[in-house]
Amino acid sequence: MNTTALPVPAAAPARSRKRILIPLAGLLVAGAIAVGSGADFVANSVNTNNAYSTGTLAQTNSKANTAIFNLTNLKPGDTLNGKVTITNSGSLPAGFTLSESAVNGFASKDNLTLTISTGGATVWTGTFGALTTGAPVTLGTFAAGEAREYTFSVTLAQSAGNEEQGKTATATYTWNSTQTAATTTEQ
Template structure:
């Protein structure tokens, strides 16, 4: 159907107001987008802390004693160092304890802790037989000691382990053996 000239003229004039309305909206939108604000917080990162222990044993057992007889005794001091960045609790316990001929029941241990090996005052953290130590102090939760580190490099605590083979050790313990691993464990609380 052909478009009449009058309708064509009316359509021509109707386009102008529509075009003006659209361009007005675009200008209004462009004006609005000129106002903006922003803030950011860049460079966020996370790193975990650490709990770390070493000791001054140089890979050598504190004790390698042979030919014990009733009444024999000895002691050694070992210094444990915390180099962790987190505060932690440190406890001492036994691992891999074993004995033959019940020697561990006649070998008494006294374990103390202090700021250094030559400290005048030392706190006793265990006083009993080797058998009692390796059967009761078997993990961190049952461990002996009360060292709470602050969380920094080079914090030290000295542990002295003294032993005595009881004077009343029976003949049945002759040729017996006793072994244990001393383990210091730190846990961040």
């Protein structure tokens, strides 16, 4: 039997294996980075110029710091009418009220009456100076820019006697406005 030995291939030097493995490892790392970084979809949108501003609360009184009415030599049965226009001159709707600070010096206070009206509707009526005994009179909500004219009518009763001669009464009226309730706006 003839045994011939087959030649055993020579083992590759270790240096040559490193030459092949290092580039292969580099390619694998580069491939992983490329796959990991390039596979995402991206989209953006922007909302610019988001803003808000506050409103204003203001009022205009056509007779600010002056009398609505002023008459001397009032006699029994006389009525004095004075008018004033109140305007919501702010940009916000507001609830308005009216209060009075008054002194009625008549012997019988009921002889002098006051009626306040607007647009044909009576807002308040009673004895001059009695508006101070209650809470301010609620006038309702005025829209921004809305104006209302109020008429103040003061009457000395026809039945007033000599005891009312030389008597006086004075009043100061204060108009207050308050913002309406806060709201939530959906956009």
